[in-house]
Amino acid sequence: MKRRQFNAGLAVAGLSVLANPLNIARAQSTRLKVGVILPRSGYLGFIGQSCQKGADLAPGVIKDMLGVDIELMNADFESNVDTARTRAERLIQEGANVIVGPFDSGAAAAIAQVAEQRGCPFVINIAAAPQITEQGYKFVFRNFQTAGDIVRNGLDLIGDLFQATNTVPRTAVYMHVNDTFGQAMTKGIGAVMPMRTQLPFKIVDTISYDPAAKDLTVEVSKAKASNADFLLLVCRLNDAIILRREMVKQRWNPMGIVSPGSPGMYEEQYYKTLGKLSEYSISNVPWYNPGAKLTKIVEKAFLKQNPKDRLEFHGLNAGFTFEAILIAADAFKRARSTDPKALADAIRQTNITEKMMLGGPIKFNAKGQVEGIGSACVQNRNLLPTVVLPATAATAKPVFPVPDYKKA
Amino acid sequence: MALGLSVIFGVVRVVNFAHGEMMTIAMYAATVLFAALKLDPFLSILPVAAAFFVFGYVLQSAVINPFITRPEHSQFMLLVAVAIIMVNGLLLVFGPDARNVQLDYQLESFEIGRILIDKARLYAAGAAVLAALGLFLFFKKTLTGKAIRACADNHLGALVVGLDVKHLYSLTFGLGAMCVAIAGCAMVLLVDVTPPLGPAYTLLAFVIVIVGGLGSMGGALLGGVLIGVSEAMAGLFITPSAKSMFSFGLLILVLLFRPQGLLGRKS
Numbered sequence A: 001m002k003r004r005q006f007n008a009g010l011a012v013a014g015l016s017v018l019a020n021p022l023n024i025a026r027a028q029s030t031r032l033k034v035g036v037i038l039p040r041s042g043y044l045g046f047i048g049q050s051c052q053k054g055a056d057l058a059p060g061v062i063k064d065m066l067g068v069d070i071e072l073m074n075a076d077f078e079s080n081v082d083t084a085r086t087r088a089e090r091l092i093q094e095g096a097n098v099i100v101g102p103f104d105s106g107a108a109a110a111i112a113q114v115a116e117q118r119g120c121p122f123v124i125n126i127a128a129a130p131q132i133t134e135q136g137y138k139f140v141f142r143n144f145q146t147a148g149d150i151v152r153n154g155l156d157l158i159g160d161l162f163q164a165t166n167t168v169p170r171t172a173v174y175m176h177v178n179d180t181f182g183q184a185m186t187k188g189i190g191a192v193m194p195m196r197t198q199l200p201f202k203i204v205d206t207i208s209y210d211p212a213a214k215d216l217t218v219e220v221s222k223a224k225a226s227n228a229d230f231l232l233l234v235c236r237l238n239d240a241i242i243l244r245r246e247m248v249k250q251r252w253n254p255m256g257i258v259s260p261g262s263p264g265m266y267e268e269q270y271y272k273t274l275g276k277l278s279e280y281s282i283s284n285v286p287w288y289n290p291g292a293k294l295t296k297i298v299e300k301a302f303l304k305q306n307p308k309d310r311l312e313f314h315g316l317n318a319g320f321t322f323e324a325i326l327i328a329a330d331a332f333k334r335a336r337s338t339d340p341k342a343l344a345d346a347i348r349q350t351n352i353t354e355k356m357m358l359g360g361p362i363k364f365n366a367k368g369q370v371e372g373i374g375s376a377c378v379q380n381r382n383l384l385p386t387v388v389l390p391a392t393a394a395t396a397k398p399v400f401p402v403p404d405y406k407k408a
Numbered sequence B: 001m002a003l004g005l006s007v008i009f010g011v012v013r014v015v016n017f018a019h020g021e022m023m024t025i026a027m028y029a030a031t032v033l034f035a036a037l038k039l040d041p042f043l044s045i046l047p048v049a050a051a052f053f054v055f056g057y058v059l060q061s062a063v064i065n066p067f068i069t070r071p072e073h074s075q076f077m078l079l080v081a082v083a084i085i086m087v088n089g090l091l092l093v094f095g096p097d098a099r100n101v102q103l104d105y106q107l108e109s110f111e112i113g114r115i116l117i118d119k120a121r122l123y124a125a126g127a128a129v130l131a132a133l134g135l136f137l138f139f140k141k142t143l144t145g146k147a148i149r150a151c152a153d154n155h156l157g158a159l160v161v162g163l164d165v166k167h168l169y170s171l172t173f174g175l176g177a178m179c180v181a182i183a184g185c186a187m188v189l190l191v192d193v194t195p196p197l198g199p200a201y202t203l204l205a206f207v208i209v210i211v212g213g214l215g216s217m218g219g220a221l222l223g224g225v226l227i228g229v230s231e232a233m234a235g236l237f238i239t240p241s242a243k244s245m246f247s248f249g250l251l252i253l254v255l256l257f258r259p260q261g262l263l264g265r266k267s
Helices: A003-030 A045-066 A081-093 A105-118 A147-165 A180-195 A217-225 A237-249 A268-278 A293-305 A315-335 A340-348 B002-012 B019-037 B041-067 B072-094 B119-141 B143-153 B155-160 B165-187 B195-212 B217-237 B240-257
Strands: A031-038 A069-076 A098-101 A122-124 A140-142 A171-177 A202-209 A230-234 A257-259 A282-286 A375-381 A384-389 B109-112 B115-118
Touching: A031 A045, A031 A081, A031 A315, A045 A069, A045 A237, A045 A268, A045 A293, A045 A315, A069 A081, A081 A098, A081 A105, A098 A105, A098 A315, A105 A122, A105 A140, A105 A180, A122 A315, A147 A180, A147 A257, A147 A282, A147 A375, A147 A384, A171 A180, A171 A217, A180 A202, A180 A230, A202 A217, A202 B240, A217 A237, A217 B217, A217 B240, A230 A237, A237 A268, A268 A375, A282 A315, A293 A315, A315 A340, B002 B119, B002 B143, B002 B165, B002 B195, B002 B217, B019 B041, B019 B072, B019 B165, B019 B195, B041 B072, B041 B119, B041 B165, B072 B195, B109 B119, B115 B119, B119 B143, B119 B165, B119 B217, B143 B155, B143 B165, B155 B165, B195 B217, B195 B240, B217 B240
Parallel strands: A031 A069, A031 A098, A098 A122, A122 A140, A171 A202, A171 A230, A230 A257, A257 A282
Antiparallel strands: A282 A375, A375 A384, B109 B115
């Protein structure tokens, strides 16, 4: 190559670099890159994979709904908060326009810091620790109940459950995971319980444990020794399985296991691993509306991608993950830009009424929090999560006290 | 499991940082045999332990023996690398999902008065005691066992009298791997197995053998009982969240006041 040819080539390259921002802008305006961070391995692995199902079906459904092209950039944070932080940084470096995830409060808090520092919108699918949206962040949004909301709704539903079944348990033993979520829920219960005077029971003992525990023998024997009428449980999935097995081994048959709002007992793996032992466990959780139009669309896409699976097992995880991506896509469509600030402003103006999950429209308050998300009392019946309360959405009547596990 | 770690260190003087990962592989082997042949994990002990003996022998002969005379940090890096390869190999083959075996007696317990004893745990404890007894008899009564002990007591002396030290090291590592296999087959009845399960158990095994005394078989058993009982007591009388704190507290106390471990010999 001669010097003149080289210089000419250099000039062309220079011009193309100068023109590049325009190219980027054009490219950005036609496709939204969504970084999806989930715990697809580690002790939260099953739940992360369940959430991923909602992300995987989102591009197709949203393309049909809004005409928006979405490119998913998937990342596994291995149930480790530090890994979540580095995965978020890498996704942003690699060009993600918006981050969605991560199911876990600890990870959400870490990713929120990164998103805020780097100015990248972050839409939380599932994470309940209230402080995440109390920091004055401009790029962090959450379409999920805070621990306080979960507890309030969960305890109200417990009251409804006792009323519907004409039972009056006097005592409960409270067991909870000691991670960020578990601590937030415990704080919430401590704050809300005194105000719910209609609840007939007292918490006689509180037992915390490691969510990654491999053995809960001591914890369960301590809970059994409390002689409480029922078990109030804030758990994850793996520990819920270990705990249920241990209850059977120790022949502890309380009136029931009731979660005021935590994952675990409605997850597919809980049924698969425990079989009949999974029956009658109760979770008062944010849930999807089986009758909603969007649910039907999502269910169709879900079954197409997972022909051997059922949406009931993934409704909460897949539903909220799908809605988080929908929020980002809807904002992108209105903003007509992938500029982070424009996207964040558009997310703030969100008003989605056609939604999948129970509750009012998706609208963010000044803190970036959606309010008015509904909960349901979900009881495991015939190896399926079944809505038993509120009566308007129920497909079966609640059973409490639950039969002895040998009769289950 | 801790017994295997102690045996390997006591003779070969190599700290097996892939110990937990080896146990994880044994657990997967037990789940595979259960899925394919409905073989009870306690019956799987025989084929899995035999396979692990061969695996341990080959690993020591081909990979670890060349590092025996190298600095300790080289050995450390080697075994950490082996551990990482094992975890990622398991992820490739089995994926991140947890696996388990499901047998009726896993949920049953013996009732003695007001005390309930978990059947699976009792059987696992029985298997551990039998393994320890077998190993003890092997080292005390057989010629090969005595030769291995000679290597452990005096490496140079063993070379002088013409013992094939490298072969004996490989045999020892094979025996240690057998212990791990027995632990894995018993453990799969108590814990679901995932590829990243290993490091937590490697750490636990270290705590046990350091408390009991590195290289002491009896120390490994005593350390295991002490750590288990201290964790249970702490969980019951203080708070379950403090369980690990107590076992590590015990470790610090032992390191401060008896660095060679409760039954270890001063070097």
